[in-house]
Amino acid sequence: MRAFLSSICIFSALIVTGLCLICDHCVNLHGHSCETMSSPCKEEEMCVTMLENSTVGNDKRLSVFKGCEKYDPRIPEGIILYSGGPVFFIGYTEYCKEDNCNSGTVTVPAINMTENGLKCPACYIKGSYECTEVGDIKCIGNQEQCVEYSGELRLPGAPFEKYEYKGCVTTGACDFAPSVLRGLSFLKKLKFTCM
Ligand SMILES: *[C@@H]1O[C@H](CO)[C@@H](O)[C@H](O)[C@H]1NC(C)=O
């Protein structure tokens, strides 16, 4: 199906220019740079670079995905931010709309660390579905909801494990994060609420 759609795009590009973009594609689960291959998108897709930076204590993981995606306007300034306990997670998405415009190096813009007045219970455990709260955390920037997640997920480049997290998150992240994030991936959601 994908090959079929791609060939439609290549064909129609000869007649009507600008119908389908050509974008760089690559994935790296162990860093923010990757070697790309250029190939066409489907109709209505844009070129994208998605960077993830996940910190759990001393465990720091960077990952990158480049390719074609439909524009998702739900992420404020492209930034998804989660924090709670020892965890600080940044997901940054940058779209562009010219052939191979996502070929260059993208860096995560400065994170707005200003407290916004919201406080959430903080909690983190790996290997279990139930963590013990360690007090409240002060939310920053666009984190206008408290989140609670328990289930199985995988940090970029790591195996799936049981986790429970509570903390501050970008508004609406419960809805869009699972479909937007590429390095962090959710296998099972027992609880995933943003309030
Ligand atoms: C990843 O996030 C950590 C914690 O905020 C920060 O110290 C580090 O500079 C970030 N790394 C990159 C490559 O953005």
Ligand SMILES: *[C@@H]1O[C@H](CO)[C@@H](O)[C@H](O)[C@H]1NC(C)=O
């Ligand atoms: C940073 O976050 C604070 C708190 O949400 C907000 O009031 C401020 O406008 C933000 N600053 C920028 C530059 O977005």
